[in-house]
Amino acid sequence: MSYSATLDSESAISIYRAPKATFVKRLVQIGCAMFWCLLAAGPIFGFAALKPVLIDQGIYHEKCKAEELTFGKLDEMLQSTISSKEKDLCPAQDLSLNFMFTLAAVVTNAAALLVGHVLDTxxxxxxGITGAVLLALASLLLRDGDKLPFDGYRYGYSLLALGGPFVFISCFQLANSFPRNSGLVLALLTGAFDTSSALFLFYRLIYQNDxxxxxxxxxxxxxxxxxxxxILICQLTIMPKDSYKTSNTLAKITVEGIDETGIPITIDEASQLLPRETISRRNSIRTIYEEEAENKLVKQTGIFGALHGKTVKQQIFTPWFYLMALFTSVQxxxxxxxxxxxxxxxxxFFDSKTAAVINQFFDVALPAGGIISIPFIGFFLDNFKTVTVIQLLLGISLLIGILGVIANEACALLGIxxxxxxxxxxxxxxxDFCAKVFGFDTFGTVYGTIICLSGFCNLxxxxxxxxxxxTFQMNPIPVNILLVSxxxxxxxxxxFFIIGQEKEIKKAQLILEAENADVVDMPN
Structure with missing residues (x-):
């Protein structure tokens, strides 16, 4: 999605010439953003940890009929804290709880385009203020869900899912408060987002252990x-009103691994302050570095620039877009x-005690996985062709699916x-795929559309x-086999499409190089 906002030249130059007070302020801004991302960016994905607490407190228990209270028991760890009325979980209650999460997952992904528009505008x-208001409303609905004339839990959880992207994406631009360390800042913010699913894990542990x-x-x-x-206090006091840099610059820093060769501002901004000769000199240097980086990316990825320069309409009506959208949706x-x-x-697959242990392991592993995987993600994306990355994703995904239908504890843990x-x-x-294939100018719209469509498919x-x-009487194997297929x-x-296109791009490059060589060899 697009994260751009207007930046005046004075602010841009201050990125590199900031006094110590400004340096400290930006560190505090990043620290505050990380703190609220830990608590609010994506807690809804900790649903597996929250669900036992919801069951314990009888959420949606009224949907159960007396003859249906045979579906299953909660794990032994919760038995002592649950009344006899609430020990049984019926299918209607289970489905209602699951749909609460399903709807929230749809909302948080479908919000991609909306958040991008608000941020850009x-x-x-x-x-950030919008996100804070949404989180406050969500808290009120979830707090008093049993007293409201409508389903406060379902709508409250959905608002919690909507507020997360607002407060998370609003702080992306902080990566450019320190341009030479933008990757580190992004990694810290992303790690905070992944770890936010642990919020409900801590709540459950506090709740269970009283x-x-x-x-x-x-x-x-x-x-x-x-x-x-x-969040509201921070936004009104210490956080910047405007983004530190535009989305195109952020995308180039992330994908190409360059930071404008040390130039503090863009050429257009510099034209307002710097002499023409200085602009010309810096522009030529910048162009050389960008061309070198982009040529390296074409060879490294095999597909870089495939649809650069095309309009959004032209891009979304290609297999590049709809095949990735389909693959993203099913994942x-x-x-x-x-x-x-x-x-x-x-x-x-297992008895209640074993299932509870596996569930608890997942609750801890989910937030930890996001942090542990950060360096490996960067390594693969920076050192392997895009088709190799997609093949690796496909292989891991299929392996996870296979492990998920085997009634073996080791397989279950490995799958998690x-x-x-x-x-x-x-x-x-x-x-990364969207930036390399579709380009920087349309990245926000294309990526946001893919995530948005995928979100709706989650229904x-x-x-x-x-x-x-x-239909399958709680047997998950048929559904899992369907999804894996x-x-x-x-x-x-x-x-297969990427492999074919990679060959076409390579062929076109060879023809272009041959034509350029012929031009150079022509006699004067």
């Missing part, structure tokens, strides 16, 4: 109101389906380890959940 401060007496949803989300208040569907149903899936590492790797690879998860419950189909088509 009004800047990071307004975007560390804070009677920490009900009402009390927890009353305390959580401090988070949006903190997102698989990941979110597993997050929502891990307890039910593991209880089908691969999944929690695969998740951030996959999302980063999609954005299918509700029907897959019902299929597993009703679709993954193999769409992933295979994408890989």
């Amino acid at each position: 009004y800047g990071p401060r307004v975007t 560390i804070i007496k009677n920490l009900t949803l009402h009390r927890f989300f009353s305390f959580y109101l401090v988070v949006p208040a903190f 997102m569907l698989r990941i979110n389906f597993f997050v929502a149903t891990i307890r039910a899936q593991e209880q089908y 380890v691969l999944l929690v590492v695969y998740r951030p790797f996959y999302y980063t690879a999609v954005s 299918i998860q509700k029907y897959l959940d019902t299929l597993m419950h009703d 679709i993954t193999a189909l769409f992933g295979g088509l994408l890989v």
